[in-house]
Amino acid sequence: MEDVKAAVKDIFPRVKELRRDFHAHPELGFQEVRTSKIIAEVLEGLGIQVKKGLAKTGVVGLLDSGKPGPTVALRADIDALPVKDAKKVDYASKVEGVCHACGHDGHTAILLGAAMLLSSMKDKFSGKVKFIFQPCEEQIPGGAKPLIEEGVLEDPKVDNIFGLHLWTNYPIGTVGLKSGPLMAAADAFEIEIIGKGGHGSAPHEAVDAVVVASQVVMALQTIVSRSVAPLEPAVVSVGMLKAGYNFNVIADRATVCGTVRTYSEVVRSLIEGRIEEIVKGISAAYGADYRFEYSRGYPAVITDERVTEYARQVAAEVVGAQNVIEAVPVMGGEDFAYYLQRVPGTFAFVGARNEEKGIDKPHHHPEFDIDENALAVGVELMVRYVLENERLKI
Secondary structure (H helix, E strand, C coil): CHHHHHHHHHHHHHHHHHHHHHHHCCCCCCCCHHHHHHHHHHHHHCCCEEEEEECCCEEEEEEECCCCCCEEEEEEECCCECCCCCCCCCCCCCCCCCECCCCHHHHHHHHHHHHHHHCCCHHHCCCEEEEEEECCCCCCCCCHHHHHHCCCCCCCCCCEEEEEEEEEEEECCCEEECCEEEECEEEEEEEEEECECEECCCHHHCECHHHHHHHHHHHHCHHHHHHCCCCCCEEEEEEEEEECCCCCEECCEEEEEEEEEECCHHHHHHHHHHHHHHHHHHHHHHCCEEEEEEECCCCCEEECHHHHHHHHHHHHHHHCHHHEEECCCECCCCCCHHHHCCCCEEEEEEEEEEHHHCECCCCCCCCCCCCCHHHHHHHHHHHHHHHCHHHCCC
């Protein structure tokens, strides 16, 4: 199907133009008003049925081939991050303190590119395509869940779903896929130690919240090594310890905040329970009280085996079988997981790193950028995924 490659090449300048426009005008989660307006205008211009204002700023397009077949969903996240853009390029962010430092501008442009081509190829596939432009992936509780609650996977019912992420961990021209666990559940916790303040010269008359919190932080580091089975991936990280007022005042309160990353729901619940057991025990030992909050974020991204194998075959047509790699699971979170809990699907990492061009910064870095040739790979992946989808017969 070399005609697909040629078609992608034809629209590539427009896809790149859209990506750079989104990059220069980033918008935070649930604030993507300008972005959504452009998305809707492009889809409507293609004759695609459009629903706007879903989950506040989400846009969903529906393309009907006019022939019976599966309903395939393609998803892109559209939000930016509260990060200052430090790149010296003409498409750098024009919004102070906001930047597309995770590639969502590229995801949005890719999905629009796929819509451009598929709308002109209705004779080449059967069934329907839903183009899901999702707001707010970067902030818990995210945009996927409210979209699902508003029926994005229904009417017509989605048979399978495909998503991707531009990935600077992988070199340009590669695609990473893996069946099963791919990205971790991402949770947050907050612990408040409630002690008794006092003068620094009389610690025996106080309950030092700093000491108690310090003991808690150290004890939390034993959960993964001593309570979780060695072959189960898990991370417990403390990102903030806040306490104290002055050098000679014993703090009466201390706050400990952190994150938990897991793949197994059993391990997830185990760690939540162990954190509170540790906090409760140490607080009691020192005569302190505590408050504990555990916030469950996105579940783990678990891809479907059959759909992933199909996506491998599609990716091999795009970049060559030798460049389709087994993706390494990561402990980062993604609310694409919510879609996968309801319909079979998979998620691809599209290589966007190019050290020769100086494009090698990690995601969320102020100088993050992508090799824009990855946009063409993404568009072709999505288009081919739809054109041959009947092979799945899900």
